[in-house]
Amino acid sequence: MTPEPGAPAVGIRELRAGLTDAIRRASAGQRTVITTSGRPTAQLGPLDADAPDLDRLIGAGAVIPPRRATEFRAPAPVPVWAGSRIDQVLRELRG
Numbered sequence: 001m002t003p004e005p006g007a008p009a010v011g012i013r014e015l016r017a018g019l020t021d022a023i024r025r026a027s028a029g030q031r032t033v034i035t036t037s038g039r040p041t042a043q044l045g046p047l048d049a050d051a052p053d054l055d056r057l058i059g060a061g062a063v064i065p066p067r068r069a070t071e072f073r074a075p076a077p078v079p080v081w082a083g084s085r086i087d088q089v090l091r092e093l094r095g
Contacts, residue, residue, distance in 0.1 A: 009033040009040065 007030070015022055015034055022032050022044055031045035057063045080089050 007031045007033050007043070009035050011035050011038075015044075 010018075010022070010032055012034060015032075025032065026045050029046050031043055033040045034042040034044060052060070052062070054063070058065045078089075078093065
């Protein structure tokens with residue numbers, strides 16, 4: 001990997017501390033080289049114009065389309081007594 005000339009290099013710790021700023025810079029077009037033990041290992045930058053979107057990935061067979069067409073609704077919560085064993089609760093729920 002050859003880093004882009006003039007791209008700032010940051011370590012992982014520094015990146016974690018300033019991730020929001022790094023993402024903001026990437027969306028503005030600046031690339032940032034991420035280093036591990038002082039060696040360049042990855043690059044954070046803006047998406048390319050030809051970056052695949054979900055439709056292209058599905059068309060290429062790289063991902064499987066979602067089976068559900070409607071919006072996900074979580075099931076109703078199940079009350080459980082404190083100290084209950086999860087295997088017993090699941091056995092009761094499943095019948």
